[in-house]
Amino acid sequence: xxxxxxxxxxxxxxxxxxxxxxxxxxxxxxxxxxxxxxxxxxxxxxxxxxxxxxxxxxxxxxxxxxxxxxxxxxxxxxxxxxxxxxxxxxxxxxxxxxxxxxxxxxxxxxxxxxxxxxxxxxxxxxxxxxxxxxxxxxxxxxxxxxxxxxxxxxxxxxxxxxxxxxxxxxxxxxxxxxxxxxxxxxxxxxxxxxxxxxxxxxxxxxxxxxxxxxxxxxxxxxxxxxxxxxxxxxxxxxxxxxxxxxxxxxxxxxxxxxxxxxxxxxxxxxxxxxxxxxxxxxxxxxxxxxxxxxxxxxxxxxxxxxxxxxxxxxxxxxxxxxxxxxxxxxxxxxxxxxxxxxxxxxxxxxxxxxxxxxxxxxxxxxxxxxxxxxxxxxxxxxxxxxxxxxxxxxxxxxxxxxxxxxxxxxxxx
Amino acid sequence: xxxxxxxxxxxxxxxxxxxxxxxxxxxxxxxxxxxxxxxxxxxxxxxxxxxxxxxxxxxxxxxxxxxxxxxxxxxxxxxxxxxxxxxxxxxxxxxxxxxxxxxxxxxxxxxxxxxxxxxxxxxxxxxxxxxxxxxxxxxxxxxxxxxxxxxxxxxxxxxxxxxxxxxxxxxxxxxxxxxxxxxxxxxxxxxxxxxxxxxxxxxxxxxxxxxxxxxxxxxxxxxxxxxxxxxxxxxxxxxxxxxxxxxxxxxxxxxxxxxxxxxxxxxxxxxxxxxxxxxxxxxxxxxxxxxxxxxxx
Numbered sequence: 001x002x003x004x005x006x007x008x009x010x011x012x013x014x015x016x017x018x019x020x021x022x023x024x025x026x027x028x029x030x031x032x033x034x035x036x037x038x039x040x041x042x043x044x045x046x047x048x049x050x051x052x053x054x055x056x057x058x059x060x061x062x063x064x065x066x067x068x069x070x071x072x073x074x075x076x077x078x079x080x081x082x083x084x085x086x087x088x089x090x091x092x093x094x095x096x097x098x099x100x101x102x103x104x105x106x107x108x109x110x111x112x113x114x115x116x117x118x119x120x121x122x123x124x125x126x127x128x129x130x131x132x133x134x135x136x137x138x139x140x141x142x143x144x145x146x147x148x149x150x151x152x153x154x155x156x157x158x159x160x161x162x163x164x165x166x167x168x169x170x171x172x173x174x175x176x177x178x179x180x181x182x183x184x185x186x187x188x189x190x191x192x193x194x195x196x197x198x199x200x201x202x203x204x205x206x207x208x209x210x211x212x213x214x215x216x217x218x219x220x221x222x223x224x225x226x227x228x229x230x231x232x233x234x235x236x237x238x239x240x241x242x243x244x245x246x247x248x249x250x251x252x253x254x255x256x257x258x259x260x261x262x263x264x265x266x267x268x269x270x271x272x273x274x275x276x277x278x279x280x281x282x283x284x285x286x287x288x289x290x291x292x293x294x295x296x297x298x299x300x301x302x303x304x305x306x307x308x309x310x311x312x313x314x315x316x317x318x319x320x321x322x323x324x325x326x327x328x329x330x331x332x333x334x335x336x337x338x339x340x341x342x343x344x345x346x347x348x349x350x351x352x353x354x355x356x357x358x359x360x361x362x363x364x365x366x367x368x369x370x371x372x373x374x375x376x377x378x379x380x381x382x383x384x385x386x387x388x389x390x391x392x393x394x395x396x397x398x399x400x401x402x403x404x405x406x407x408x409x410x411x412x413x
Numbered sequence: 414x415x416x417x418x419x420x421x422x423x424x425x426x427x428x429x430x431x432x433x434x435x436x437x438x439x440x441x442x443x444x445x446x447x448x449x450x451x452x453x454x455x456x457x458x459x460x461x462x463x464x465x466x467x468x469x470x471x472x473x474x475x476x477x478x479x480x481x482x483x484x485x486x487x488x489x490x491x492x493x494x495x496x497x498x499x500x501x502x503x504x505x506x507x508x509x510x511x512x513x514x515x516x517x518x519x520x521x522x523x524x525x526x527x528x529x530x531x532x533x534x535x536x537x538x539x540x541x542x543x544x545x546x547x548x549x550x551x552x553x554x555x556x557x558x559x560x561x562x563x564x565x566x567x568x569x570x571x572x573x574x575x576x577x578x579x580x581x582x583x584x585x586x587x588x589x590x591x592x593x594x595x596x597x598x599x600x601x602x603x604x605x606x607x608x609x610x611x612x613x614x615x616x617x618x619x620x621x622x623x624x625x626x627x628x629x630x631x632x633x634x635x636x637x638x639x640x641x642x643x644x645x646x647x648x649x650x651x652x653x654x655x656x657x658x659x660x661x662x663x664x665x666x667x668x669x670x671x672x673x674x675x676x677x678x679x680x681x682x683x684x685x686x687x688x689x690x691x692x693x694x695x696x697x698x699x700x701x702x703x704x705x706x707x708x709x710x
Contacts, residue, residue, distance in 0.1 A: 043528070045636045047536040061627075063691035174688040185681060212681035218631045219435065222675035223428045229552075243539040246634050249540055253547055275539055 010041065031316040033080045037106030039096035039121065041113050042087025048182050051266065053136055053196045055313050056324025057081055057110060060259075062300050063308075064328060070335045077335075079328065086112055090120035106130070107343055110327055113320070115139035115157070115188045115288060117411050120276050122150050131328050131347045135323040138287075140191040144365030150368040152357070153326045157188050158195030159375050160285040161236055162394055164262035165199035167283075167377070168234040171260070180209035180232035180258075182223045184239030191239040192264060192285075210230055213239055220246050221347045234260040241269035250367060252278040252409070259405030262377075267318050272380050272387035281381045281406040284389065285375055288319040288359050292376065292397050299358040326359035379403060427524060428672040432560045435686050436668025438626055440661045442641055443648035444575070445619035451654035452592040452612045453508050453646040455515040459523040460645055461638030463543070463617050467492050467624025468633045475541035482543055484625030485567050488619035496617025501675065508609055513579045530635035542631040565625035571622055575615075576657055588612055640684075647691050661707040 038057065038259030056259035061079045069076045076378070082104055084095035089375040093112050100106040101124070109125050109135020111118050118137025122145070122394040125132040131149045138157040142150065168177045182194055183189040188306045190212075199206055208230050211223045220237075224247075227235055235258045244265045251261070252275070266272075309317035330353055335341075338349035354363045360373035376394040379402060390400035419425075446460050457463075471484025499522065507518045515567055526657035545559035590598040591608045597606050623641075627633065648667055652659035667687060674686035 032501065038689055045531070045634070047531065047535050049536075137489070182680070211679070214684045216637075217680075218637060218640075221682060222428065222672055225424055225431070226676075228556075229421045229424055234435045242632055242634060242637075245540050247537050249632070250558075253560065254556040255547055255549065258557075267443075269538060275542075360483060 022155050024370060032069075032075070034077045034108070034110050035104075035106055035358050036110050036331070037082045037100035037104060038110040039084050039086040039093045039100070039112050040081035041088040042083075042085040045084075046088040046113050046117070049136070049318075050088070052318050052320040053113045053181045053324045054083065055309070056317070057323035057328060059309060059312055059321070059327035060298070060328035063226070063325075064332050067298060068074075070332050070343065071337055072205075072339055073093050073268040074143075077286055079307050079332075081110065082106060083329040086117060088117070090113075090117055093117045094120045094124055101125070101128045101130055107341070108132075108331065108346065110324075111135055113153075115142065115191075116186075118142060118300060119187070122147055123211075125149055129131070129343060129347075131334075131343060131350055133272075133325040133327045133350065136320060137185045138191070140194065141187060143365070145367075147316075147368055149347055151353070152369050153330060153362055154287050154323050154370060155189035155373055156369045158198065160192045160195060160264055161238070161262050161374055162195045162199040163377055164234065164236065164260070164283055164285070165196060165391055166325045167402065168260050169205065170263075171205045171402075172233060176204040176206065178230075179205055179207045179234050179236060180230065181207060181221060181236040182209070182213055182239070182243075183209040183237075184243055185215055186215045186240075187239040189240070189243070189264075196236055213243065218242060218246050221254065223312070223395065224250050224254050227258060228254070228256050232258060232264060234258070237261070237263040238265070241265050242269055244269040245274060248279045248282065250274045250402050257406075257408040261406065266380065267389060269321070272382075272389065276387060276413075277382050279380045280387060280412075281403055282380045283392070283402075284378055284380070285373065286319050286378055286389075287373075288322045288391070289378060289391050289397070290317075290378055291391055292360065292400055294356055294358050294360050296329065296355075296357045301327065302358050305358050319389060322359045326357045326362065329359075330355070330362055331358045372411065423551055424676065426551070428676060429669060430555065430557055431561075432669035432672035433665045434557070434565045434668075435671075436665035437565040437568045437646050437661065438623060438630070438642075438664075439648060440664025440666060441572060441619055442623045443645035443652070443664055444572060444615035444660045446589075446645045447649045447652065447654050448619075449612050449616045449657075450649060452588055453504070453510065453609055455504065455508065455519065456512065457616070457647070458516060458519040458642055459526055459638075460616075460620060461473075461641030461643075462523045462526040462530075463492065463496070463620035463638075464624040464627065464641045465633060465635065466495065466530060467617075468622030468628040469530060469624070470621065471625035471628040472534070472539055472633055474540045480543070481541035481625065481629050482539075482563065484628065485571075485622050487514055488621035488625040489571075492621030492624075493614040495620040496609050496613040496620075499617070500613040504613055504618045505606070505609065523642075526636050527638065532634065536635060538632050538634045539628075540632050541628040541651070543634065545629075556628065562630045564630050567622065567626060572657060572661065575619075578701045584608070584611055594700055644687075650691065651694055 012220055040054050041047055065078045069078045085094040086096055109130050109132040112137045115137040118134050126147050133151045135153050138154050140156050140158050154382050183193040199387050208224050244263050262283040271279045290306040292302050295301050333355055335351040338345040362370055363372035365371040378389040379392045381390050392398050392402040467488045470488040471481045474484055490606040507515045543560045548557045587603045587608050592606050595605050648664045652663035675683045
């Protein structure tokens with residue numbers, strides 16, 4: 001390449017860069033649009049849940065926009081979201097957050113999918129004082145760092161399976177139980193584990209097996225052999241979808257009899273579809289279920305949300321979508337109460353949020369976590385070959401009775 | 414808690430059998446790696462991803478209503494051509510370069526494969542159901558999934574078939590000759606280019622079998638290939654190249670070691686323990702070699 005061509009390229013890039021920085025100063029609220037930014041996993045290992053999250057966001061944006069948008073200062077604004085694909089990579093997510101804020105001039109952010117990526121983005125939004133409402137980062141460590149601009153609509157990870165221990169104690173006539181647990185060594189699952197440790201302490205229960213599964217491991221045979229030998233009252237497993245599928249596969253193959261089995265990520269793993277009857281009686285933690293009786297004026301009820309979502313995207317909404325939709329409702333509410341686009345006013349309004357959505361009640365605690373919504377537990381129940389998730393706890397929303405104890409494998413067809 | 418295994422002797426039996434059954438499966442993957450490492454001097458980082466691709470072939474059959482166990486026949490055939498194609502496309506350009514280049518190239522292939530599988534099959538963890546049931550021993554205190562027993566038998570059968578093929582067939586002889594001395598083999602009329610392509614194809618086929626077995630015994634996901642690469646690498650390091658019985662023994666040994674490490678050190682140290690063993694073996698080998706050198710002086 002000759003010198004002139006090189007010079008020319010440098011010149012063009014310089015102009016492009018300058019233009020890019022200039023254009024950023026208009027981007028936050030323009031032409032009646034409120035521009036939100038989000039780095040989301042559209043490719044890579046979180047891509048299925050990333051897409052669920054994006055669908056949830058999009059459905060809510062369409063709904064809010066078509067129902068009159070956001071009213072600030074007597075004028076009506078519409079939501080718009082700029083997405084970038086973070087490739088399920090935390091480093092990339094942090095870069096994209098910078099880009100959204102510095103180049104695209106976004107002043108309000110929506111969270112990415114997963115605790116790990118939210119952890120990568122939160123320091124960036126905090127640095128630039130950008131309010132972020134996130135719907136898919138449940139790790140407790142997100143809420144203990146003193147972040148001021150982070151708000152999560154979901155319950156923190158340590159609450160996921162605490163209810164299950166209470167339920168086990170209740171079924172044991174109020175007496176302490178023996179707990180066996182196996183958790184993957186990642187931030188989320190270890191937080192779930194902390195919740196169990198708290199619950200065990202509170203109820204005086206004893207943890208007899210406490211295995212931490214390495215991330216690369218997809219074999220739980222050793223843990224399950226220990227469970228068989230020690231006969232605990234409840235077995236708790238958390239290791240994302242891989243953990244849930246591996247556990248059911250090996251529990252059924254090794255014929256491990258345990259009165260109660262509690263886990264996370266059953267619906268994300270499509271447990272009842274992939275394992276069918278083998279997954280029956282598994283107890284699963286969930287942020288949301290369509291049968292809950294919460295209401296709002298945008299989506300109506302959970303059942304209606306389920307119907308609308310199916311119509312739009314052709315599949316039933318997992319809780320990841322529902323909570324993502326709720327994040328937009330929170331933003332709208334905060335903008336209207338702040339009645340301003342001043343970031344700090346919006347932040348203060350977010351802080352003071354107290355509302356009900358179809359997804360649940362939302363009120364933020366001091367760390368930014370949602371303290372108003374309990375986790376729910378459902379149990380996989382089968383009729384013939386079709387298996388369904390039935391809500392069994394808390395009792396207020398239970399559609400079915402909790403089946404306990406799980407019959408031994410010798411009696412299961 | 415840590416020493417539960419010594420209190421319950423049945424756990425010892427369970428752990429040993431689990432370890433051996435899994436170890437045989439890993440040995441099959443490792444043998445493919447040893448073969449092409451020995452012949453072509455390439456360390457294939459994409460080994461695990463070939464395994465997972467083989468698994469997805471079986472899983473696709475399962476979705477189509479065919480029993481996934483047929484995957485142990487279909488998958489190696491398809492994977493042979495995948496391997497052969499990979500050789501023609503990429504590997505033949507790096508085969509006589511230094512090791513670093515080939516590691517980089519296969520690392521690149523691994524990434525491309527992961528992304529492609531993610532694109533085609535989605536990012537969900539999936540399993541295929543064999544419905545083979547369970548074998549119960551010692552009054553139900555030791556339970557072995559029949560799918561694991563099946564996978565160990567299939568692995569053994571293929572391994573034996575491969576050994577015979579290597580000994581008796583013309584191509585097998587050519588492969589062994591190339592492994593010993595590629596230049597001499599070429600001078601004597603062996604088409605080494607063809608041998609390389611076949612070797613890479615055979616390796617991919619072995620991965621295909623292992624993948625199909627993994628789809629019915631464990632779980633599949635586009636990004637879980639690397640642990641299989643690492644484990645087969647370890648088995649090969651321990652066993653040395655081109656020695657099938659040693660690979661099988663080292664595979665089973667590692668499987669056993671892992672299971673026992675789980676009971677004694679705790680699950681969290683299970684994989685760490687294997688790595689520690691690897692370091693130990695490498696140091697020991699070096700030590701032995703240096704002694705030999707001294708003696709020669």
